[in-house]
Amino acid sequence: MQEQILQAFQRNANDEAVVLAQQWVEQSPGQVQPLSWLATALRQQGQVEAALAALDQALGLQPDDAVLHLQRATLLLTGRQFEQAHAALERTTELDPNQLDSYLIQAHLALAQRDFERAQSLSKVAARLAPEHPQLLAIDGMVALHQGNADQALALLNHAAQQLPDDPRILYGLGFAFLAKEHLAFAEQTFRKVIAGQPDSLPLMSLVADLCLRQGNSEGAAQMLEQMLTAPQGNTPGVRRLAAMIQLQAGQPRAAADHAIACLQDEVLDPRALQVALMAWQQLGAEDEARQVLDAQLEARSQEHSLWLARLAVEPVGSEAAAAVAQRWVEAMPAHVPAWEVRMRLHDMLAQPEQAEAVARRIIELEPGRVSAEQRVVGALLERNDADAAVAHVQAMIERADEAARPTLRTWLGVVQDGAQRPADAVATWLEVRQAEAPQRLPLPPQAKSPMSWPELAPISEDMHDRPLFVTGLPGSGVERVVTVMGAASPVLRTDRFGSNPPNDPFQRFDTLAALASGELSAEALVQQWRDALPARGVANGNIIDWLLWWDNGLLWSLRQHLPQARLLVVLRDPRDMLLEWLAFGSSAPFALNTITEATAWLQRGLEQLANLHDQSLYPVALMRIDGFERDPQGLAQLLQQVFNTGFPVVDQLPPPRLPSGHWRQYRDVLGAAFNNLTPVAVRLGYPEN
Missing domain, CATH: 1.25.40.10 (Tetratricopeptide repeat domain)
Structure with a gap:
């Protein structure tokens, strides 16, 4: 119109x-x-x-x-x-x-x-x-x-x-x-x-x-x-x-509820007024009033998705009462897939797996390919140890899907094969996905050799008022989880290097190491160009938390002399888990993984650089090992608190959980050669040999 x-x-x-x-x-x-x-x-x-x-x-x-x-x-x-x-x-x-x-x-x-x-x-x-x-x-x-x-x-x-x-x-x-x-x-x-x-x-x-x-x-x-x-x-x-x-x-929930209830009487439902009503009822402990008002609303507006969600919110999570509301919802809106998804989850919460699977199959009838339902059906097949059927189910989905959806489904197929304890099949599937996406990804950044000696670390003078913090993590490290928590705590965190409008400074360019080595880019100019780009990134001074696209110790040739007051936070996991994670799910950094051999060698060299950086105290650095805390928001906040000696919020909405810590051991027979190459540096970084 x-x-x-x-x-x-x-x-x-x-x-x-x-x-x-x-x-x-x-x-x-x-x-x-x-x-x-x-x-x-x-x-x-x-x-x-x-x-x-x-x-x-x-x-x-x-x-x-x-x-x-x-x-x-x-x-x-x-x-x-x-x-x-x-x-x-x-x-x-x-x-x-x-x-x-x-x-x-x-x-x-x-x-x-x-x-x-x-x-x-x-x-x-x-x-x-x-x-x-x-x-x-x-x-x-x-x-x-x-x-x-x-x-x-x-x-x-x-x-x-x-x-x-x-x-x-x-x-x-x-x-x-x-x-x-x-x-x-x-x-x-x-x-x-x-x-x-x-x-x-x-x-x-x-x-x-x-x-x-x-x-x-x-x-x-x-x-x-x-x-x-x-x-x-x-x-x-x-x-x-x-x-x-x-x-x-203003702390007047009764008055707030009255105003919000008046809004709900209008012809068009106001979602924000509904949200205020829910918060006011919660503060008042007025669950009975909430049920009465919302049930009256549903009598007149039985097709309102947000009203049903509000009505569910009044009941304890996973309770029989919540299940009864969900049942009313699917009866009122039998073709509404989100209602059936709620019903499915509540069956699971109430330990009713057969009913949950039945609802999942009902959802698939309504909307073939709906991820939540397909995952539930596949999960049910794996629980019954019917691995062949689970794999066949996902393969059939891939055949029906359009080309744009297939990479995600193939990644999931690898996860299903992993759950079916078929590591060789999972590796083959994931490698196929990574190789297919490689032409659209960046080549692996070059890595500099360590010099015979480093320039002296410059003293931190009194006129150096800025304290920049660089954050880095190799593929599979889970650095994006740590960055998510840091972003909730600090307004100076910048993630723009991974967006559509990254800064054009030496930390972003892959030719920086070669330019430093040839003299085309001086050590001082590297830092100055980084500083010159800060205002466009919304940073008035050098006090920034800068999530880097890549790190190489070759940058220290400049940083030791001209930015001694900065610090580096390195996020780590067991290197063998990092390789497996990268293979299975790719990386937040858009780097290509062409072969396991190439990826392993590049990852090994990068980790050895980080070990040297830490062991030789080449620059102020903190190694943050997040093994075991990848899925733990509170644990990540506590780890950051230990590193920085200050509190961090608990962020529930982290990037989705991947493979658990130590899962690499399930792949020793398939990726043994790669893991053997990574084991020495893993031990240097504090991880067990086996």
Whole structure:
């Protein structure tokens, strides 16, 4: 529908655009996006008040939506507030006000249509007439804000506000520029200034209340809420939901529950209000009330997935009562696969494996290939020691699947073969997967030979205030688990080297070691280029936790001299487990595994470097062995606490568990030669020989 409306705009068929938007609103009651497009279409028709009403209705559903507020601000700029803009423009006497006025009006209309490229183009033309005009700065600021350039938006809108400090249109944009920079207090002050001149602006009042809440000022939020509820047309679903959230944070669960329950009576279910109700009931210990309210809701809305989940949440996990709710759910929604998945898991929790398997097969009938059900059926076959059937089941899935899904299924086939105690088959399957993906992966990074001697480790001077920490782990080490926990504890952790926009510095490039050896890259330049890339990574100084794509001791030629204050955290597991893990599941680092022999030799050399690094104290380093804690969130947090002597959060959502510690021993007959090559360095790193 959005594309049809845009096409109508392009043909100047504004009446058609309005009809399409109205149909969209009717087809999607309670949805914000159709209302937003209806407002745009009505504005194009010249119905400013009707457009504002549509936007206010959308903001009533979602009062904390910054994009909607910006659209409302743009509408005010081009609509009923334009008389004030015209008066402001008349102050610029040295210009032709009609010509500048024309450009500004067109630019505002382009903003209203979300045509930011045209708005920017008109702005450039107008800038020839009045490059510092506050209204022009405001337009450029709004364009920058929509483009995600918060710094430029803030600078432009702040400059405009200095010239017209009470203009509500400029203040609107300035407030959202502060918000984009997470300057919540400044955003709140700016929006309060707008409200002082527009006391009937309920959407903006909702936003200010939300800002108070985000800053921990529940009292200020409650005061704003009272002002909203007493205002005409203030009793909207969005306001009631916000009231529930504020009261919950203020420690008033009874009032929060009452507001949330009122929200649940609306025609369209509000998932956030439902969540607030659940939290309030939990704090009150009001399970009976929760059951009563939710059962009444389900009588009228038996097809609402989120309502059934909420009803399940009231019952103890894995209880007979929860199972009874799940049974009601599948009876109400017999074709809804998530309901059957819940029923299946509850059968397992209640030690009813046969029933769980039966439900799994029912799910497969509804949706062939559904992973949860297929895994449950295969698990049942393995439990009955029917390995042939389990393997055949997965192989049949692979044959039916499209090409994109097959690598994941083949990896799972290896896991099933592993569970069936067929290590040779598992190795063959996993190696086939790794070799198939190798062309899309990076070659293994080069490895430098150790020099006869290292440059002296420079002293740490008093003017070295930064303390960067580099984190590394070879494939199969589980370093991604440790990084996940560290990221929950520190805002300076950067994982961008593994993303779509990595930094272009020497730590990212594979030719760095060769450039250092040839003199093309000096030791000092390596560190300086790393520092130069930090601002673009959101780091104002060198205090960063930098997860490296690769590590080689050859980097020490630079780091010992020019970054002695840094530290290195190395995540380790038994090297033989690391090889097996890499073979089975690949690596967080996108390195190719072409052959087991090549991978083993490269892994062995990398581990020997790390052993030398530690044994010879070549650089400040901590070896963190996570064997046995790969699946233990609390254990990983404790290990990090031991390393850094500070607390770390327990992160439940870790990367999925893989093969258990010590599982390499099940593969000694198949991978014996590779393991024999890794055993000496494993012993050096503190692992048993056998």
